[in-house]
Structures are given as structure tokens and as C-alpha cells.
Amino acid sequence: MFHKSVILVWLALPALLAAQPATLPVQHPANHLFDRLGILHSGGPIHPEVRPFGRDDAVAFARWADTTAQNLSKLDRADLQYLYDDNNEWLLPADSLLLLRSRKPLFGRFFRTPANLFEVNTPAFRLRANPMLHFAAGRAQDDNALLFANQRGLEVRGDVDGRVFFYTSLVETQARFPNYVNRWIADYQAVPGAGFYKPYRSRAFDIRDGYDFNLASAHIGFQITKHVGLQLGHGRHFIGNGYRSLFLSDAGNLTYFLKLNTRVWRLHYQNLFLELSPISTAVPRPQNSILPKKYVAAHYLSLRVTPNLAVGFFEATVFNRSRQFELQYLNPVILYRSVEGMLGSPDNVLVGLDARWDVLRRVRLYGQLLIDEFYFSEVFKPGQSGWWGNKFGAQLGLKYVNAFGVDHLDVQVEFNAVRPYTYSSFDSLNSFTHYNQPLAHPLWANFREIIGIARYQPTPRWLLTGRLLYAKMGDDGLGENWGGNPLLGNAGREQEYGNTIGQGVSATTLLAGLDASWQWRHNLFWEARFLLRTKNSADAGRDLNTRWFTLGLRWNMWSGNLDF
Numbered sequence: 001m002f003h004k005s006v007i008l009v010w011l012a013l014p015a016l017l018a019a020q021p022a023t024l025p026v027q028h029p030a031n032h033l034f035d036r037l038g039i040l041h042s043g044g045p046i047h048p049e050v051r052p053f054g055r056d057d058a059v060a061f062a063r064w065a066d067t068t069a070q071n072l073s074k075l076d077r078a079d080l081q082y083l084y085d086d087n088n089e090w091l092l093p094a095d096s097l098l099l100l101r102s103r104k105p106l107f108g109r110f111f112r113t114p115a116n117l118f119e120v121n122t123p124a125f126r127l128r129a130n131p132m133l134h135f136a137a138g139r140a141q142d143d144n145a146l147l148f149a150n151q152r153g154l155e156v157r158g159d160v161d162g163r164v165f166f167y168t169s170l171v172e173t174q175a176r177f178p179n180y181v182n183r184w185i186a187d188y189q190a191v192p193g194a195g196f197y198k199p200y201r202s203r204a205f206d207i208r209d210g211y212d213f214n215l216a217s218a219h220i221g222f223q224i225t226k227h228v229g230l231q232l233g234h235g236r237h238f239i240g241n242g243y244r245s246l247f248l249s250d251a252g253n254l255t256y257f258l259k260l261n262t263r264v265w266r267l268h269y270q271n272l273f274l275e276l277s278p279i280s281t282a283v284p285r286p287q288n289s290i291l292p293k294k295y296v297a298a299h300y301l302s303l304r305v306t307p308n309l310a311v312g313f314f315e316a317t318v319f320n321r322s323r324q325f326e327l328q329y330l331n332p333v334i335l336y337r338s339v340e341g342m343l344g345s346p347d348n349v350l351v352g353l354d355a356r357w358d359v360l361r362r363v364r365l366y367g368q369l370l371i372d373e374f375y376f377s378e379v380f381k382p383g384q385s386g387w388w389g390n391k392f393g394a395q396l397g398l399k400y401v402n403a404f405g406v407d408h409l410d411v412q413v414e415f416n417a418v419r420p421y422t423y424s425s426f427d428s429l430n431s432f433t434h435y436n437q438p439l440a441h442p443l444w445a446n447f448r449e450i451i452g453i454a455r456y457q458p459t460p461r462w463l464l465t466g467r468l469l470y471a472k473m474g475d476d477g478l479g480e481n482w483g484g485n486p487l488l489g490n491a492g493r494e495q496e497y498g499n500t501i502g503q504g505v506s507a508t509t510l511l512a513g514l515d516a517s518w519q520w521r522h523n524l525f526w527e528a529r530f531l532l533r534t535k536n537s538a539d540a541g542r543d544l545n546t547r548w549f550t551l552g553l554r555w556n557m558w559s560g561n562l563d564f
Helices: 002-012 030-041 055-068 074-086 179-188 336-343
Strands: 118-121 125-140 147-160 164-176 197-202 207-223 228-235 255-264 267-276 294-306 309-319 348-359 363-373 391-400 409-418 447-456 462-475 505-521 524-537 544-555
Touching (some): 030 055, 030 363, 164 197, 309 336
Antiparallel strands (some): 197 207, 207 228, 447 462, 524 544
């Protein structure tokens, strides 16, 4: 059993291991800083494709940039100071000049440093505790009720004896979403990025269609050797250099995971084992029954060929065994397709390649190729093209930092396309999904998408972000399966041949967003957000226009967006 294996590992390791540090959230702004500095200065001590990063990595990256980079601007220096402050437990005693301290700590105990409400620093025990808050409210077009987010929580991280590291956060949420998100929830019986949820109503604010849910993330970590670390917990993962990932992204619910990271020479090798649910709690099932389980075994190998060129290989298999983990997939260095053959199993195996290339100390070119299933003989079959079983996706992207010579103006352009029935399986339980949500791209499959993003930071406190997304997709008609929804499986496909991207009920979506934020204190932001989204469908009943604006306050919160 997966649970028993994890428990045995967890019990056996603490006496032998050193430490595996707490990680930065996948959506943390430090991730963009790593990209910027890595492109500008050709390198860095981390592989940016594999997130989340450890907080020790953040300080190591800042040190590398501080000592090797030339001609750092004032804004670059402010970025480095932010990384030092946000991860100050990894500063050495010799780094006292790098650590900012508050002039007047609150009651002598709180906010001794700008980044942390409360911290403990002893040779045997370190701890950081911070509140997590997000309050936002606004209005949407043709909607008389209030759009809002009310999130409160606590984040704690630390270590004991420099041997056992831990992280935990819990955020309670009440929210009311714009119309296109509500439609998504009704279609898929899940709240994007969340797990169990229930309706929320408020007489005071006349809210009848809100949602109430919690977000809980936690892990414990150890270091097996200097270069090999292990983590166990609940969290999010992201593999790739893009705004989206076709391999593994943070688009869906948190997952229960066991992760092994090996970093040596120019390699970063990650083994990831996930326990998932093929359905959400909102799906009808016998009363008081436990959700069914399925599992993912995945590995990803990144090779830094040169300081500015890297390539990677990804493989994952999805399987269900009546709550039993398939132990053969625990082999960390075998191709899962071989294991599938030895088992004679119908498991769903996906493979992929990715690459990034930094050129001219300004531009990063990147891409991914995902193959769910592919038969070359079907490509050139006389008179028959578009075989349903050729399931794959591709990504091409470009990041341009300090664009047009403007400091901290960063531009990104990205194209994604995924063929029908990708991420699906003959057995619908083996789809590459979790809790009725995607594990990879939020548009599932059967789409083409182009994204443009511009980020401009005129001062250390101000950040302006604009984004434009255009997607062409194919929806399913009533009782039909045209390959856009992996939850349906592919046994009930509509046709063997003639399958093309956008088939079914064709639709286009245009989304434009603009965010402005001002950092009042460390990780405490005032922000304004505007979003315009238009969906035009061949079925007029699915057309939907959305326009909303919100104002808010956000403190130590890095939640994902609703760009789909």
C-alpha cells in the first residue's frame, strides 16, 4: 500500500538524514526574479524548470547574482534584498550586513525583521510564522451582487536540529466568483485550485451563490545526502519554463505527494509519487463513502548542457489499483513504459521533452513536447488522417527581459496546442486529472492558445502586469465526446479518423487582464485588478461576456489566477 510505504520511509529516515528545506510557493514572485537574473547573467545555481524551489535556493541564487553579475541596477539590488529578507533563516552570521532588522519590533517580540511576524533563531530550532490574508471586493458587468475574496490563514515553517524541516499553512476562504468561473464549477463539480467546498450565503451582503473552502498545504523534508533530498506532504508542483505547463502545473487542487530530488553535477532529477482522486466530493456516490483513489508516478530529468542551454525529459504514468499503489513504479530509474509492459497493465503513460536556451543575455526561448500516445504509421495512412490515438501537445515560448532597453520591463509570448483526447485514457479513472481538475493545462485538451504578458516594475514597490490570452477550442455537445474533457475517457469517442484541434462545438475565448500592486510593507500589497473575458461559441447558449474589477489587500498570499 502506498500509505504504508510512505509511513515506513517517514519513520526510518529521521535518524539518518540532515535536512530538506521548506519551499517557496509555486506562485511566489521570487520565481520571476530567478528567471530575470538567470537570463540576464547566463546561469544560476538552480534548474528553473523544477518548482517549487527551496528557500535555501533563493538565498544561493541571490548570492550567485550578487557576486558574479555585473552592472546590477538599483531595481536589481532591491530584488536581491527582497530575496535575502524573505528567506533570512538561510543567511549566515557573516551576512549580518545583508539582513534588514526592524528599528522598533512590535512589543519587542514581533516583526524583528520586516519579513516575519514572529521568528525564533537558536542553534537547535528555527521558526518563522506569518499571517496570510487576502481581502478583495468588486463588481462585475450585469451583476448586482458583490464579487469578493475573504481569505485568512497562517503559515509556519522551520527546522529542528538542522535535520528535520517542516512547512504548513492553512487558509480559510469564502469567495464569490465571476460568471465564467461559476459555469466552470457547475460543469466540473469542483472549485478551481481547491478541494472540498460547500455553498456560502450571506444575508448581510445578499450573497447566495458563494463558496466556502479551505486550502491546506504542508510537508516535511529530509536530506538523504548532500545532493539527494526527500519530501512528504500536500502541495503543488510545476515543471516547465512557461506560463502554462503541458507536463505538470498548479492549475488544480493540491496533491498528496512523496518527492525525491537529486541534484548533482549539471543534473536535476526528480521522482514524484502522487495520490489523487479521480472525482470530487461533489460527484454523487454512496453516503459516507471514501473517495476512490488513483496514483501518478512521474520523473523528470533536467540537464544543463551549458550555463544558458538546458534540456529535459519527463515521464508519468497514471493508474488505479483499488487503493493499492503499484510497487514496481517505485523504481526511481526505470522507464515506466517498460514497467507497464511487464505488468500487462492498461495504465496511462505520458512522456515529454522540453528545452530552454538563453541568448544575448536578454531572451529565453523555451518549449515542451508532450506525447500521450503516438503511432507514426497513422500519420501518413492513405485516405485516413487525424487518427484519434495520436494524442500530443506542444508549447513554444519566449521571455524578453529589460525589453527595449527599459529596466524591469519583461515581456513573454507563449503558444500552446493540445490535440483532442490528450490526457485521457480508455479507463476514465486513469485520466491525467485530480479532483475533477487538470494536472496540466487548465484548458484540458482540444485547443490552441496564444498568450502575451508584460510586467513592468518602475520602482521596488510598484508592479504593473498586463496579459492577453486568445484560445480556440472545441467543446462537447450534449452526450458527445470530442476529446476536450479527459474526465470522459476516450472509449466513447465520436470518430476514429478526421480528428482535429477545435472539433466539436467550436468556440473562441479572448481574455485581457491588468493588475496593479503596491507593496506597502514586506509581502503586504494593495492591489487593483481588471479582467475582460469574452467567449463566442457556435452554440449561442454558451456565449458569455465577463467584465470585472476588484480592489484588495493581500499579505503573504500567492494564489493562482483565473486565466482560462
